[in-house]
Amino acid sequence: MKNVSGRFVVLPVFVAVMIMLTLFVSSANADPKKNYARSCAKCHGLDGRPTKRGKGLSAQNFKNIDWQKSITDEEMFKSITNGKNKMPSWGKTYNSEEIKALVHYVRVLLPSGQRKKMPKAIQKLHY
Numbered sequence: 001m002k003n004v005s006g007r008f009v010v011l012p013v014f015v016a017v018m019i020m021l022t023l024f025v026s027s028a029n030a031d032p033k034k035n036y037a038r039s040c041a042k043c044h045g046l047d048g049r050p051t052k053r054g055k056g057l058s059a060q061n062f063k064n065i066d067w068q069k070s071i072t073d074e075e076m077f078k079s080i081t082n083g084k085n086k087m088p089s090w091g092k093t094y095n096s097e098e099i100k101a102l103v104h105y106v107r108v109l110l111p112s113g114q115r116k117k118m119p120k121a122i123q124k125l126h127y
């Protein structure tokens with residue numbers, strides 16, 4: 001009897017550890033700061049202001065609140081996944097969790113002093 005109940009304990013603990021490991025690994029991959037620096041900063045600038053190259057391609061300024069207000073998370077998600085005009089697509093490089101994290105990262109590039117002027121729904125999701 002002792003062995004049987006032992007097995008009932010070991011399996012759930014093993015499953016729980018595997019779930020925690022999976023969560024840890026996937027959150028590490030979704031680290032938007034690293035992904036942004038690696039893939040986006042060359043056009044959009046590390047701080048969200050377009051670089052020379054980005055300006056030449058007409059990349060927006062992510063620090064601009066009027067631009068931030070003009071776009072939904074869904075539109076950003078779509079443009080990052082599929083590309084838009086001279087913006088390359090990233091749907092093959094990043095999975096949807098990673099792209100969601102990048103959308104959040106772009107939102108957070110708005111200076112903290114301006115965030116309370118954003119629509120309530122966006123504030124709730126990101127700030």
Ligand code: HEC
Nearest residue numbers: 039040043057058059060075076079084085086087090102
């Ligand atoms: C080769 C330069 C380049 C790189 C690299 C790049 N972008 Fe862009 N991005 C652009 C340009 C140009 C636009 C403007 C597209 C337009 O509206 O015509 C843009 C637009 C955007 C927009 C606004 C989309 C919209 O619907 O208006 C977001 C959000 C964005 N980029 C995020 C990212 C993220 C996140 C990455 C990295 C994974 C990235 N970009 C990498 C050039 C780039």
